[in-house]
Every structure is written in C-alpha cells, then in structure tokens.
Amino acid sequence: MKRNILKSSVQHAYFSIIFQILCRIITFGINAFIVRSVGREVLGIMNVRLLLLESTLLFLSREAISRAVLSVSTQHKGRCNWPQIINQVWLTVPICFILSIPCLYIWLAILSPVEDSLWEQYKFGCYSMAISCIVELFAEAPVFVAKVFCFVKLKIAMDTLHIFIRSIVFLTIVFHDKEICIYAFAIAQFCSASFIVVGFYSSMHYYIKNEQANNLDNGDKKRRNLSDFESFPFKNIIEMIPGYLPNDEKKFNTELQVLTLSFVKQGVFKQILTEGEKYVMSISPVLSFSEQATYDVVNNLGSLAARFIFRPIEDSSYFYFTQTISRDLSLIRQDKEKVNETGFVLKTLFMIITSVGIIIFVFGQYYSGIALYLYGGADFVSDGLSEKLLRWHCLAILFLAVNGISEAFMFATNSSIEIDKYNVYMAGFSIVFLLSSYLLTNMLGPVGFIVANCANMFCRICYSVRYINKKFEPVSIRPFDGFYPGKMFSCSLIVAVVICFMFQVSHTTNILLNLFVGACCFIICLFSWTLENKTLIKTLLNKYAEKRELQRRMSMTTETKDNHHTKVE
Structure with missing residues (x-):
C-alpha cells in the first residue's frame, strides 16, 4: 500500500500511452469504416456534436472537483478526511444532472439544425449521451480512490475494456443496419458507461475482500501487514457512498470548496479553449457536417x-x-x-x-x-x-x-x-x-x-x-x-528536411520509396538525439537499476524474516 509517487506517475504514463495507442487504433478503424461506407455527415454529428455534449458535461461536472480533492490528497492518505472527500466527489452527479438540462435545450433547440432524416436519431443520441454521463459519474468515487492509491493497472484496464465494449456494441448494431449508426453510437455509449460503474465497484470490492482474507489467513503475519491495510481507509464499498463514513466535522470542507470554485472558473475557460473550434462549428454555420467530419478526422x-x-x-x-x-x-x-x-x-x-x-x-x-x-x-x-x-x-x-x-x-x-x-x-x-x-x-x-x-x-x-x-x-x-534542441539533433533535422524534399520532388507518386526514405531519416534523427542525450539516458537507466536493486533487497529481507518466523513457529 505504500506509494511511490514518481514511479506510479511514470507507470501511469507508460500504460496510458499504450492504452491511447490501442484506443486510437480502434477509433480510427471505426471512423474509416464510417467515412467509406456510411458518410461524412453522420460522422460529423457523432464525433463533433454528440461527443462535444459528452465532453462538456463530464468536464464541467468533475474536472474542478477532481483537481481540488487530488490536491487535498497530497497529505498522507491515512490522515485525509475521507468522509468530506467522498461527499465532495459525489457532488459531480447532481451537478451533471443540473447541467444536462440547459445543455440538452441548447443542443436540441439552438445549435445549427440537423437534416430531417437524421433528426430522430440525433435527438435520441443527445438524451442518451446526457444519461450516460450521469451514470458514468456514479463511479467517480472508486475512480478517485484508485487514482490516489496508485491503482494504475486497474484504471488502464477499465479504460481499455470501456473502449472495447463501446466498440463491440457499436459495430454489432451497425453491421446489422448501417442506417441506424447514430442510434448505435448512443446505445454503445450508455453500455460502456454502465460497465465503468460495475467494473470499478466490483474491482474495489474484490480488492478489499482479498486483503481482508489474506490478513486473516496469515496468522501472526496479520499483525505485520495490518498497519499497511489500515492505511487504506475503506473496509467496504458501501463506505464510498456519501454520508456513510462517520465524520465528526462538517460534511464539506470549506477550504476544499473554495479551491473547487477556483477550479470551476478555470475549468470553464479551459473547456472553451480546448473545444472552442467545435463550439464555433456547432453554434454558427461556418462548416457543414461533412466539412466538420473532415476537420475532425484530420x-x-x-x-x-x-x-x-x-x-x-x-x-x-x-x-x-x-x-x-x-x-x-x-x-x-x-x-x-x-x-x-x-x-x-x-x-x-x-x-x-x-x-x-x-x-x-x-x-x-x-x-x-x-x-x-x-x-x-x-x-x-x-x-x-x-x-x-x-x-x-x-x-x-x-x-x-x-x-x-x-x-x-x-x-x-x-x-x-x-x-x-x-x-x-x-x-x-x-x-x-x-x-x-x-x-x-x-x-x-x-x-x-x-x-x-x-x-x-x-x-x-x-x-x-x-x-x-x-x-x-x-x-x-x-x-x-x-x-x-542540441546542435547535433538540429543538424540531423536539417539534413532530413533536405533529403525528404528532394525525394518528394523527384519521386512524387512512389509512396513506398518516400516512406522508406522518411523512415531512414527518422532513425538518423533519433540516433543523433540519443547520442546527444546519452548522459540523461544513462542517468535514467541507473536510477531504474537502483530502484530494481532496492526492491530486490527489500524482497529478500522480507523473505528472510518470513522464514525466520516460520522456524520459530
């Protein structure tokens, strides 16, 4: 249960990169299928209009609260006021419900209109996206606990299964009938959101029960491990429901509320800056849905x-x-x-x-x-x-x-x-x-x-x-x-620019040759960067080796103590 913050951060980045690659491969495959067989207009409605609704609701509902409570958890987790934190995290659900009312009105009555042939599907999609967001936020408490206690693999596994379930449900329906593509998209989103809730609570329940069973089965070893388990403040998943844990103080932390309000104002602006082009597309008829789809794909x-x-x-x-x-x-x-x-x-x-x-x-x-x-x-x-x-x-x-x-x-x-x-x-x-x-x-x-x-x-x-x-x-x-950038790396980039330009001018239609030349230039640039930063790479490798050696010694020490206790018994 002891956290290594830097190690967990690096591990999270590593697994997240793998997950993002897998996610993008699936998404790109689905988008390519839609572009080639269904049409760009449908893709524009799904990927721009409906996903913008989801992004708006989820971001405005949980971003500020998540950042604020994560800052509070910089204290040792055993000393955190978990009742107040759990209550704060659960505020995301009513906030999302309240926000969904004006958002649905804007998406259905104010934004640029959708063709009559797609209106019923679009309307169903808007309602489904709002409900899916509310359902997904029911899992915000275990999601936050998993983040604070560095359950990196759990988070990535849930995100991966979330994408797989959404993709499988969507493709199953679309292969049956391509004319109901937006219906399929909305249903798949709801199914994946429901899975997130079930998956996180089930995983937390399994973890708690498994730790309790291990501590009870290990006899005298229980006394040595109990202090580690006590650092995890939850003995049942019901304790992740607001108001369940005993709390001698107020239900909400005043300082946490102030910090949350600061992040709310910041979050609104950040959302506008992040998704600004989609808001402009949706509010004004600058681009058609087909052009929006092209922009979104690119x-x-x-x-x-x-x-x-x-x-x-x-x-x-x-x-x-x-x-x-x-x-x-x-x-x-x-x-x-x-x-x-x-x-x-x-x-x-x-x-x-x-x-x-x-x-x-x-x-x-x-x-x-x-x-x-x-x-x-x-x-x-x-x-x-x-x-x-x-x-x-x-x-x-x-x-x-x-x-x-x-x-x-x-x-x-x-x-x-x-x-x-x-x-x-x-x-x-x-x-x-x-x-x-x-x-x-x-x-x-x-x-x-x-x-x-x-x-x-x-x-x-x-x-x-x-x-x-x-x-x-x-x-x-x-x-x-x-x-x-260093001099060697900069020079290799200049050489790559010259070579790539010459080959594209002289061999315009030869795709394989251009790709081969580009790959060679990329390897040269990567090699020059590695040579120029070999001290950094060596330092990182040495730190990794030191951590591995320390873990090995700690493991050997623990094993020796266990053997000693076994002999005494």
Missing part, C-alpha cells in the same frame, strides 16, 4: 502524438507535481531533495516533448498527404484541404507539447489566489480565441481554427513560462534549459 490524426504521448505525460506529471510540491509554500521552504527532483523531472520533460514536437512538425510537412491517402482513400485527399489541415496541425502540436507540461506544473502548484488571478487571463484568452476562430475561419476556412489555436497556446505558454521561472528563481533551478 484533427484526430494530427493529434495522435498529443493523445498518445503528451496527454498521458501531462496527466501523470500533474499528479506527480501535486504530490511533491505544496501549493502555498515557496520552493525554498520545501524539502530540498523533492524540489531538486521536481526541477530535474520538469527539465527532462521539456527536453523530451520539445524534441518530439519538432520531429512531428518536420516530418509532418512531407508525409501528411501520404498518411491521409492511406487512411481515407483518394477521394479524401482529392481537394487538398485535408492535407493542408494536417500540415498546420503539425505546427499546433509543437505548441501543444510545451503548453501541456508547463500548464500541468502551473495548475499543480498554484495557490487559490494565483488560480483566481490566472482565471482573469483565461477569460481574456477564451474571448480572443473564440473571436479569432470565427474571423479566421471566415477568412481562411477550417485552417483558421488551427491558426487561432496556435496563437492562443502561444499566449498561454508565455504566461506559464513566466510563472515557472519566477517559481524556481529562489532555488536557482532553470527547468527551461532543456527546452532548446
């Missing part, structure tokens, strides 16, 4: 790195920073070893994500058309719009890479006052982003969304950089030293 393909690598690292980094750095203390007054480790981790993260972002930007300029051709066929790339969109997305990924990590640290270490201060800036960013998205889209088409997003992220990065430099200045740590 956006998903262009965001592969963000979903596979950057988002899991960002989530794990946020968790790591919340558990190692206190919000209300200057770094110079905190544990020096933790502060130095945090600075090293942040510098390393900047080095890695910046390098990945630059590689994606460079190679994306030459292989966007090939990737889209292989995905959607010749018709999908015939107008040139999708290729142009993907190239611009590669630039946005570079901004996204830096913005994600810098904001993860900032949000994890901000005090309530600093969060409120940043909310003012977020309000300005949100307004400017929405206005620029609308104006640039009318001028540049769908590319306008990406240009506006790049400008918005650049402003947010500038604010985060200023905050991080100011935060680390008293301890003389410079995390942004890892921001700039």
Whole structure:
C-alpha cells in the first residue's frame, strides 16, 4: 500500500500511452469504416456534436472537483478526511444532472439544425449521451480512490475494456443496419458507461475482500501487514457512498470548496479553449457536417502524438507535481531533495516533448498527404484541404507539447489566489480565441481554427513560462534549459528536411520509396538525439537499476524474516 509517487506517475504514463495507442487504433478503424461506407455527415454529428455534449458535461461536472480533492490528497492518505472527500466527489452527479438540462435545450433547440432524416436519431443520441454521463459519474468515487492509491493497472484496464465494449456494441448494431449508426453510437455509449460503474465497484470490492482474507489467513503475519491495510481507509464499498463514513466535522470542507470554485472558473475557460473550434462549428454555420467530419478526422490524426504521448505525460506529471510540491509554500521552504527532483523531472520533460514536437512538425510537412491517402482513400485527399489541415496541425502540436507540461506544473502548484488571478487571463484568452476562430475561419476556412489555436497556446505558454521561472528563481533551478534542441539533433533535422524534399520532388507518386526514405531519416534523427542525450539516458537507466536493486533487497529481507518466523513457529 505504500506509494511511490514518481514511479506510479511514470507507470501511469507508460500504460496510458499504450492504452491511447490501442484506443486510437480502434477509433480510427471505426471512423474509416464510417467515412467509406456510411458518410461524412453522420460522422460529423457523432464525433463533433454528440461527443462535444459528452465532453462538456463530464468536464464541467468533475474536472474542478477532481483537481481540488487530488490536491487535498497530497497529505498522507491515512490522515485525509475521507468522509468530506467522498461527499465532495459525489457532488459531480447532481451537478451533471443540473447541467444536462440547459445543455440538452441548447443542443436540441439552438445549435445549427440537423437534416430531417437524421433528426430522430440525433435527438435520441443527445438524451442518451446526457444519461450516460450521469451514470458514468456514479463511479467517480472508486475512480478517485484508485487514482490516489496508485491503482494504475486497474484504471488502464477499465479504460481499455470501456473502449472495447463501446466498440463491440457499436459495430454489432451497425453491421446489422448501417442506417441506424447514430442510434448505435448512443446505445454503445450508455453500455460502456454502465460497465465503468460495475467494473470499478466490483474491482474495489474484490480488492478489499482479498486483503481482508489474506490478513486473516496469515496468522501472526496479520499483525505485520495490518498497519499497511489500515492505511487504506475503506473496509467496504458501501463506505464510498456519501454520508456513510462517520465524520465528526462538517460534511464539506470549506477550504476544499473554495479551491473547487477556483477550479470551476478555470475549468470553464479551459473547456472553451480546448473545444472552442467545435463550439464555433456547432453554434454558427461556418462548416457543414461533412466539412466538420473532415476537420475532425484530420484533427484526430494530427493529434495522435498529443493523445498518445503528451496527454498521458501531462496527466501523470500533474499528479506527480501535486504530490511533491505544496501549493502555498515557496520552493525554498520545501524539502530540498523533492524540489531538486521536481526541477530535474520538469527539465527532462521539456527536453523530451520539445524534441518530439519538432520531429512531428518536420516530418509532418512531407508525409501528411501520404498518411491521409492511406487512411481515407483518394477521394479524401482529392481537394487538398485535408492535407493542408494536417500540415498546420503539425505546427499546433509543437505548441501543444510545451503548453501541456508547463500548464500541468502551473495548475499543480498554484495557490487559490494565483488560480483566481490566472482565471482573469483565461477569460481574456477564451474571448480572443473564440473571436479569432470565427474571423479566421471566415477568412481562411477550417485552417483558421488551427491558426487561432496556435496563437492562443502561444499566449498561454508565455504566461506559464513566466510563472515557472519566477517559481524556481529562489532555488536557482532553470527547468527551461532543456527546452532548446542540441546542435547535433538540429543538424540531423536539417539534413532530413533536405533529403525528404528532394525525394518528394523527384519521386512524387512512389509512396513506398518516400516512406522508406522518411523512415531512414527518422532513425538518423533519433540516433543523433540519443547520442546527444546519452548522459540523461544513462542517468535514467541507473536510477531504474537502483530502484530494481532496492526492491530486490527489500524482497529478500522480507523473505528472510518470513522464514525466520516460520522456524520459530
């Protein structure tokens, strides 16, 4: 039960990346099937309009509460006021129900209309998505407990099964009748949400019963292990229901409520900035559903790195920073070893994500058309719009890479006052982003969304950089030293640009040759980066080896003690 925060954060990122790859493969396969056999308009309704409703309800219902209670859990879990935390987490359910009423009215009565032939399916889909969100939040308590106690594999397993069940239900219905694609999408979403609830509570019930049985069956060993089990505050899954655990204090923590309200304001702005282009698409008739589907497909393909690598690292980094750095203390007054480790981790993260972002930007300029051709066929790339969109997305990924990590640290270490201060800036960013998205889209088409997003992220990065430099200045740590690429890596990228350009000009139609040349250039760039950062890689490998050796020694010590007790008995 003892947590290793850094190890758990890294492990979570590792498993999340694997999960995201698996998830994207399934989703891409389904989207390709819909594009080729059903039509882009249906895909636009599902992936833009209905998923935007789900994203809005879930994000606004739980994001602020989740961030606030996770910050409270920076204390040792045995000393947390779990009754107050459980009560706070369960507020997500009534909040989602209340939010679903105006959201359903907006989605059904105000947003740009859907064709009459798809209206009944669309209406059913909206109601189903709202109900699915409410059902999914019934599992928020065990989900939060699993996150705090570092049940990494459980979380990833549940997310993976969630995707599989949704995909299987959807494909089963669609293969039977392609005309009810939106019905199938809505039903599949409800089934997967129900599974999340059953799966998490069942897993927690099994864990608690298994620990109790082990402690009872081990005789004298029970006394040695009981202290570990007592650190887990729940003896029954019923205790994860609000109001069940005894509590001598108030039902809700006042400081936690204040922090939650700060995150609520921040969450609204962040949701607008994250899904702003979809809101603009839905509110105004800038793009048809078919064009929205094209933008969404290209956006998903262009965001592969963000979903596979950057988002899991960002989530794990946020968790790591919340558990190692206190919000209300200057770094110079905190544990020096933790502060130095945090600075090293942040510098390393900047080095890695910046390098990945630059590689994606460079190679994306030459292989966007090939990737889209292989995905959607010749018709999908015939107008040139999708290729142009993907190239611009590669630039946005570079901004996204830096913005994600810098904001993860900032949000994890901000005090309530600093969060409120940043909310003012977020309000300005949100307004400017929405206005620029609308104006640039009318001028540049769908590319306008990406240009506006790049400008918005650049402003947010500038604010985060200023905050991080100011935060680390008293301890003389410079995390942004890892921001700039090395000379060898930069030279290899320039060589790759020249080679790829020459081969694409001289062998335009030879896809296999261009892919082979690109793969060779990528390997050269990767090899040069490895050589340039061999000290870092060696340090990480040594730390991993030290941890493995320490675990081995602890395991041998525990085994020796067990053998000694057995002989005494």
